[in-house]
Amino acid sequence: MTIQFNDETFRDDYSFYNSDRAIKRFPFPFHEDSYMYSVNMEQHRGGPVDSIYEKRFDVDEHYLSEMRDRAMVLADDPLRCQSLPHMTLAGWDLLELIMVSKSEDYPDLFELHRDGNKWRWINKPMGIDDTFTFLDEATLPYGPMEYITRQAQGDFAVLDQRDDNLWMDAGMITTQADWSLDFDLGMNFFEWHAPVPLAHEKGIFIRALKFLLNIQQGAPARRLNWTMTVNPLLDTSPENYHKWGVQKTEIAPENLGSKQHLRVELQTFFRLPRSNALVFPIRCYLCSFQDLMTVPKWGRRLHRVIRDLPEELATYKGFIDNRPMMLDYLSKFDDGQPTSDGIWPDLETEPALKK
Amino acid sequence: MSGAEKIAVKVTDVVPLNDLVTRFKFERTDGGLLPTFSGGAHTVVEMNDGGITRLNPYSLMSDPMDQSAYTISVRRDDEGRGGSLFMHKQVKVGDEMVISYPVNLFSLDLRARKHLFIAGGIGITPFLAQVKQLERFNGNWELHYSCRSEALGSYVGELTDHHPNETHIYYDDQKQMIDLAHLLDGQPLGTHVYVCGPKGMIDWVRKTAAAEGWPREAIHYEEFLAPQPGKPFEVKLAISNKIIQVGESESLLEAMEREGVDAPYLCRGGACGQCETDVIDYSGNFIHRDHWLDDAEHSSGKKIMPCVSRFEGKTLVLDR
Numbered sequence: 001m002t003i004q005f006n007d008e009t010f011r012d013d014y015s016f017y018n019s020d021r022a023i024k025r026f027p028f029p030f031h032e033d034s035y036m037y038s039v040n041m042e043q044h045r046g047g048p049v050d051s052i053y054e055k056r057f058d059v060d061e062h063y064l065s066e067m068r069d070r071a072m073v074l075a076d077d078p079l080r081c082q083s084l085p086h087m088t089l090a091g092w093d094l095l096e097l098i099m100v101s102k103s104e105d106y107p108d109l110f111e112l113h114r115d116g117n118k119w120r121w122i123n124k125p126m127g128i129d130d131t132f133t134f135l136d137e138a139t140l141p142y143g144p145m146e147y148i149t150r151q152a153q154g155d156f157a158v159l160d161q162r163d164d165n166l167w168m169d170a171g172m173i174t175t176q177a178d179w180s181l182d183f184d185l186g187m188n189f190f191e192w193h194a195p196v197p198l199a200h201e202k203g204i205f206i207r208a209l210k211f212l213l214n215i216q217q218g219a220p221a222r223r224l225n226w227t228m229t230v231n232p233l234l235d236t237s238p239e240n241y242h243k244w245g246v247q248k249t250e251i252a253p254e255n256l257g258s259k260q261h262l263r264v265e266l267q268t269f270f271r272l273p274r275s276n277a278l279v280f281p282i283r284c285y286l287c288s289f290q291d292l293m294t295v296p297k298w299g300r301r302l303h304r305v306i307r308d309l310p311e312e313l314a315t316y317k318g319f320i321d322n323r324p325m326m327l328d329y330l331s332k333f334d335d336g337q338p339t340s341d342g343i344w345p346d347l348e349t350e351p352a353l354k355k
Numbered sequence: 356m357s358g359a360e361k362i363a364v365k366v367t368d369v370v371p372l373n374d375l376v377t378r379f380k381f382e383r384t385d386g387g388l389l390p391t392f393s394g395g396a397h398t399v400v401e402m403n404d405g406g407i408t409r410l411n412p413y414s415l416m417s418d419p420m421d422q423s424a425y426t427i428s429v430r431r432d433d434e435g436r437g438g439s440l441f442m443h444k445q446v447k448v449g450d451e452m453v454i455s456y457p458v459n460l461f462s463l464d465l466r467a468r469k470h471l472f473i474a475g476g477i478g479i480t481p482f483l484a485q486v487k488q489l490e491r492f493n494g495n496w497e498l499h500y501s502c503r504s505e506a507l508g509s510y511v512g513e514l515t516d517h518h519p520n521e522t523h524i525y526y527d528d529q530k531q532m533i534d535l536a537h538l539l540d541g542q543p544l545g546t547h548v549y550v551c552g553p554k555g556m557i558d559w560v561r562k563t564a565a566a567e568g569w570p571r572e573a574i575h576y577e578e579f580l581a582p583q584p585g586k587p588f589e590v591k592l593a594i595s596n597k598i599i600q601v602g603e604s605e606s607l608l609e610a611m612e613r614e615g616v617d618a619p620y621l622c623r624g625g626a627c628g629q630c631e632t633d634v635i636d637y638s639g640n641f642i643h644r645d646h647w648l649d650d651a652e653h654s655s656g657k658k659i660m661p662c663v664s665r666f667e668g669k670t671l672v673l674d675r
Binding site for chain 2: 084085086087089135160161162163210214216217218219273274275276
């Protein structure tokens with residue numbers, strides 16, 4: 001399968017769009033008509049053909065535009081990519097994991113040729129053909145983590161594991177849901193999750209940490225997380241809140257369907273072999289409400305989830321003020337019919353919207 | 356599914372090193388490459404011992420970057436339940452076996468300015484891999500290795516030949532002792548200590564370091580326990596709704612597996628915490644042997660680690 005890459009922007013004129021194919025494979029995060037936190041982990045070993053779960057690192061139509069956006073963010077603020085000195089080996093682990101996975105999963109787009117430590121990496125979409133020495137930083141234009149994550153969609157938090165905890169000691173974070181690597185760098189799992197409401201009381205983080213510490217080589221895991229974003233903006237960082245926060249007030253009934261986006265993160269977890277670190281890729285998918293409403297099941301369900309979400313969560317996810325307007329819009333797509341279990345669109349089996 | 360991912364391997368070398376220790380080399384049956392790993396990792400080796408499945412953890416001692424083969428060293432335990440005896444007596448070159456993916460519960464702290472290794476006996480094996488890993492990156496390390504005698508000093512020659520300045524050997528039968536207090540006192544700031552050996556040695560190092568004011572996080576240790584035989588006992592498993600008998604020479608975990616109960620595990624040596632199980636009701640005494648639960652948990656009567664711990668008494672009901 002060849003991918004037609006979009007030429008689009010995630011800022012200024014926001015020319016980002018999803019093709020029909022991208023809408024159908026959008027990772028709709030609600031498996032039932034309500035939502036509450038859970039550890040909701042499963043093994044990350046493939047999934048339905050052409051779904052975002054199929055490959056270890058999903059490459060889609062937004063690849064080139066996302067990489068362009070990342071380069072712009074880094075040019076403005078180099079601290080979005082940081083790696084403490086002891087994390088270099090984990091960076092090499094990550095480079096190897098991504099290069100091996102992409103060259104095996106997308107052989108028409110990526111090639112990796114290895115002769116001992118002499119490696120040649122070809123990234124056809126980005127026009128890259130580099131030869132370097134594995135484990136020798138001097139042979140790459142950037143450190144290994146930065147080099148490979150400038151060529152991979154999604155954010156990457158690289159976590160050191162020690163003292164029965166995980167430590168945010170390296171990362172490439174430019175498409176984040178309002179958190180800052182520069183602020184969190186060096187923190188442990190409980191410290192960087194401190195702002196999340198309700199989940200601490202439910203013991204979610206203790207269980208989640210225990211699960212993550214036990215993720216082993218060869219057995220990656222995944223989960224979905226979600227929030228809301230006005231305009232298809234990848235870089236919703238605290239550093240730039242003064243630029244994007246105000247855009248939340250630009251929502252109006254007549255533009256909500258196109259401006260309001262559901263933002264879904266495919267979070268995966270891989271044990272890194274040489275360093276025993278854990279990499280946490282956080283891949284962001286955006287879809288406008290009007291595109292989501294083309295799937296009748298998702299229209300019904302999104303209305304019910306947003307309507308019934310506890311106030312703390314709507315506040316934490318940053319859309320409490322716009323929720324009434326969102327519900328006015330969404331209620332038109334909820335005819336009260338039941339929905340099928342699971343996240344998939346079920347276009348063939350779910351009934352059309354009753355007017 | 357419980358445990359780490361599996362790899363089918365064949366035994367390509369068996370080398371007796373001395374009276375007690377034999378080295379085994381594994382290569383993939385399909386001829387492919389094995390996963391790289393980090394120094395300190397172990398693999399769980401599956402043994403089919405006359406119909407009984409034994410799963411024992413052994414530290415990987417080969418170069419972590421060498422994907423062609425893994426090597427382990429097994430010390431024969433004549434008093435044990437038979438896993439090491441099976442490896443010594445039954446396993447031959449050409450045999451096909453199943454091992455797990457590498458799992459590391461004894462990782463290097465890569466922030467350390469210096470790594471100070473303290474080994475006792477067969478506890479040398481994880482350090483052999485860690486030394487190879489550190490050598491590749493010009494790491495700063497030092498090894499103090501205590502053995503019973505020259506005849507039982509596994510890998511002493513290799514270590515002193517290749518790393519004469521970093522390696523210090525102590526023979527019990529020559530009354531040589533690690534001068535621990537002095538050794539710890541002389542370390543530069545940012546040193547991390549790693550100890551692998553018998554329980555007494557681990558306790559000694561941890562206590563001495565604590566008394567000298569070392570931060571707890573700078574002291575790392577690993578000891579895999581083999582499950583010890585004991586009196587048979589009966590257990591009720593509440594979720595599975597089964598009553599099972601634990602035999603004299605099997606562990607509680609093995610008895611659950613024999614009965615088809617899918618119980619989680621990883622190291623099977625009381626270290627990783629994966630098999631931690633809640634106790635619903637009991638009348639009797641626990642024989643806790645793990646390193647995972649703390650003293651308060653051991654005396655609470657609320658938790659048990661079925662890989663190494665046992666029970667003596669009338670009733671034991673587990674949440675499994």
